[in-house]
Amino acid sequence: DGGITQSPKYLFRKEGQNVTLSCEQNLNHDAMYWYRQDPGQGLRLIYYSQIVNDFQKGDIAEGYSVSREKKESFPLTVTSAQKNPTAFYLCASRVSRGYNEQFFGPGTRLTVL
Amino acid sequence: GQQLNQSPQSMFIQEGEDVSMNCTSSSIFNTWLWYKQDPGEGPVLLIALYKAGELTSNGRLTAQFGITRKDSFLNISASIPSDVGIYFCAGQLKGQGAQKLVFGQGTRLTINP
Numbered sequence: 001d002g003g004i005t006q007s008p009k010y011l012f013r014k015e016g017q018n019v020t021l022s023c024e025q026n027l028n029h030d031a032m033y034w035y036r037q038d039p040g041q042g043l044r045l046i047y048y049s050q051i052v053n054d055f056q057k058g059d060i061a062e063g064y065s066v067s068r069e070k071k072e073s074f075p076l077t078v079t080s081a082q083k084n085p086t087a088f089y090l091c092a093s094r095v096s097r098g099y100n101e102q103f104f105g106p107g108t109r110l111t112v113l
Numbered sequence: 114g115q116q117l118n119q120s121p122q123s124m125f126i127q128e129g130e131d132v133s134m135n136c137t138s139s140s141i142f143n144t145w146l147w148y149k150q151d152p153g154e155g156p157v158l159l160i161a162l163y164k165a166g167e168l169t170s171n172g173r174l175t176a177q178f179g180i181t182r183k184d185s186f187l188n189i190s191a192s193i194p195s196d197v198g199i200y201f202c203a204g205q206l207k208g209q210g211a212q213k214l215v216f217g218q219g220t221r222l223t224i225n226p
Contacts, residue, residue: 004155031212042119042201042216043156050212058213090155094212100144100163100205102214104155 003027004105006091011110013085021076021108023091031094032074033102036060036087043090049074078110085112119202119217127225132189134220136202144205145185146214147176151198159200160187182207189222197224 004025013019023032031050035043045058049068063082068074078085088109092102119136126132136145144163148156160171162178162185169176173190185204189196202217 006155040218042117042218043203044216045213048213088153092155097212100212100214101146101158101161102203103158104148107153107155109153 004091004093004103006089006105006108009106009108011108013110013112015112016080018077018079019085019110021078021089021091021110023074023076023105025072025074025091025093025105027093027095027103028071029093029103030071030096032068033092033094034058034064034066034074034076035090035092037090037107038087046076046089085110117202117204117215117217119220121220122218123221123223125223125225126192128192128194130192132192132196132222133186134200134202135184135186136204136217137184138204138215139183141182141207142185142204143182143207145176145178146203147174147185147187148201148203149198150201150219156201192222192224194224194226197222 007022033048034046044060046064047066049055065077090107091105094102117136117138146161147159150156160176165182166180167178175188177186199219199221201219203214
């Protein structure tokens with residue numbers, strides 16, 4: 001069953017703690033993306049990666065970090081430097097160059113207490 | 114970053130009515146995508162458009178890539194309760210080599226049975 005999985009669905013952390021969100025895809029897609037969604041707003045790009053061992057900052061990268069050690073995995077770490085981390089986080093992937101369609105995972109809702 | 118102006122922000126309609134929403138920008142796009150998001154879930158791709166003037170249907174949904182390449186429209190005919198959700202447009206800017214998408218703010222559709 002091909003798709004994108006994100007875990008966990010809900011995550012609670014205390015203020016000041018780093019937390020890592022998981023994103024795995026078995027679609028053999030080259031590019032992967034992390035977005036943040038706040039209530040009533042569109043999606044804002046945090047980081048993206050077009051190939052293994054390479055990634056670029058998006059529009060709101062401050063306070064976040066990523067790695068791309070394997071093609072199928074693109075974990076996102078929300079660090080204590082992120083001032084307002086409570087949000088819905090979405091991971092997406094894209095098949096290859098020439099195709100712009102991104103496919104999304106189910107999302108992780110992070111709440112920082 | 115770049116912004117897409119999506120309108121209306123919300124719609125309240127009766128079941129069976131037709132729905133129209135659009136996205137506009139001052140910039141030229143190579144690709145327009147339309148997504149639907151249910152509460153607490155990731156967006157699902159509905160329609161992808163790649164050519165100016167292109168008109169594409171997916172069941173009761175029809176989307177068009179504007180001739181000027183600066184806008185796109187989504188129509189839903191004979192709405193049903195499962196159409197409820199948030200609809201997002203997304204576009205890839207002309208000359209955007211990094212394959213990033215720009216997202217609209219979303220149109221929230223509510224249907225009265």
